[in-house]
Amino acid sequence: xxxxxxxxxxxxxxxxxxxxxxxxxxxxxxxxxxxxxxxxxxxxxxxxxxxxxxxxxxxxxxxxxxxxxxxxxxxxxxxxxxxxxxxxxxxxxxxxxxxxxxxxxxxxxxxxxxxxxxxxxxxxxxxxxxxxxxxxxxxxxxxxxxxxxxxxxxxxxxxxxxxxxxxxxxxxxxxxxxxxxxxxxxxxxxxxxxxxxxxxxxxxxxxxxxxxxxxxxxxxxxxxxxxxxxxxxxxxxxxxxxxxxx
Numbered sequence: 001x002x003x004x005x006x007x008x009x010x011x012x013x014x015x016x017x018x019x020x021x022x023x024x025x026x027x028x029x030x031x032x033x034x035x036x037x038x039x040x041x042x043x044x045x046x047x048x049x050x051x052x053x054x055x056x057x058x059x060x061x062x063x064x065x066x067x068x069x070x071x072x073x074x075x076x077x078x079x080x081x082x083x084x085x086x087x088x089x090x091x092x093x094x095x096x097x098x099x100x101x102x103x104x105x106x107x108x109x110x111x112x113x114x115x116x117x118x119x120x121x122x123x124x125x126x127x128x129x130x131x132x133x134x135x136x137x138x139x140x141x142x143x144x145x146x147x148x149x150x151x152x153x154x155x156x157x158x159x160x161x162x163x164x165x166x167x168x169x170x171x172x173x174x175x176x177x178x179x180x181x182x183x184x185x186x187x188x189x190x191x192x193x194x195x196x197x198x199x200x201x202x203x204x205x206x207x208x209x210x211x212x213x214x215x216x217x218x219x220x221x222x223x224x225x226x227x228x229x230x231x232x233x234x235x236x237x238x239x240x241x242x243x244x245x246x
Contacts, residue, residue, distance in 0.1 A: 043201065044200075046199070046200045047195055047196040047199055047200065048196075048197045048199075048200055050196065057072075058074050059074055059149070060072065060074045060075045060078060060148070060149035060150070060151065060160050061074065061075070061146055061148050061149060062096070062098070062146070062147050062149065062162055063144060063145065064139075064145045064146075065144040065145070066144075067125060067126065067127045067130045068123045068124060068126065069087075069123075069124050069126050069129065069130065070121050070122060070123040071098070071160075075098070075121070075149070075160060076119050076121060078151055079100055079158070082100040082111075083103065083110060083112055083119075084101050084102060084108040084110055084111070085099060085100055085109065085111045086098075086099045086105065087099075087129070089133070089136075091136060094136075094137070094163065094164040095161055095163060095164065096133075096147070096162045096164055097152075097159045097160065097161045097162070098149075098159060098161075099157070099158075100158060100159075110122055110124075111124070133164070143169050144169070144170040145168070145170075146167065146168040146169075146170070147162040147167055147168075148162070148166070149162040
């Protein structure tokens with residue numbers, strides 16, 4: 001069941017995607033199962049459901065939990081040759097970005113391990129960074145926060161950007177005789193309680209506004225199309241936490 005989070009940030013900035021044309025003609029449009037109309041479909045009253053409400057194990061995400069910060073396997077898959085990154089935070093826009101870099105670059109940190117020849121997300125202990133982000137956002141230190149990201153291509157640079165105001169929150173569950181554990185049911189911002197997402201027209205307008213200031217933003221990308229040079233819980237658990245244990 002979808003729950004709301006009292007006292008947390010309200011609805012976050014809508015993710016930005018470039019407009020694209022979808023070819024929907026040709027196949028499967030013959031027969032009595034299609035209702036033909038000469039008028040445009042009326043989207044009045046419709047809301048575009050937020051992607052946070054679906055399972056998203058294959059989308060880039062970061063998690064803050066128990067003074068640790070870590071990405072998921074989807075982030076690593078976007079950058080198969082990147083082992084080190086820099087973490088950037090814009091305090092004004094509340095955007096966190098992960099930027100691929102070289103091991104010798106200043107403030108570089110390893111975001112993965114390479115044991116047994118397989119890259120895995122590294123859980124990075126970061127008490128000071130953890131505390132500063134939680135203070136900036138007014139988060140609860142006892143909860144786990146998960147953010148979905150967007151891959152950004154800005155001229156010759158690649159990044160993954162995360163909206164800190166659009167979080168999935170997992171509260172601690174206390175049971176007699178057991179250690180506290182993170183709930184597998186997310187809590188969303190209070191502003192999302194009574195809506196599925198933005199109204200359709202508002203959503204279309206938001207796609208025209210690039211919150212990342214001129215960057216070309218991409219959503220899910222086919223791994224085969226990812227340049228070699230760049231070098232997932234929803235209301236129903238998607239199993240992603242098996243990759244990133246609490």
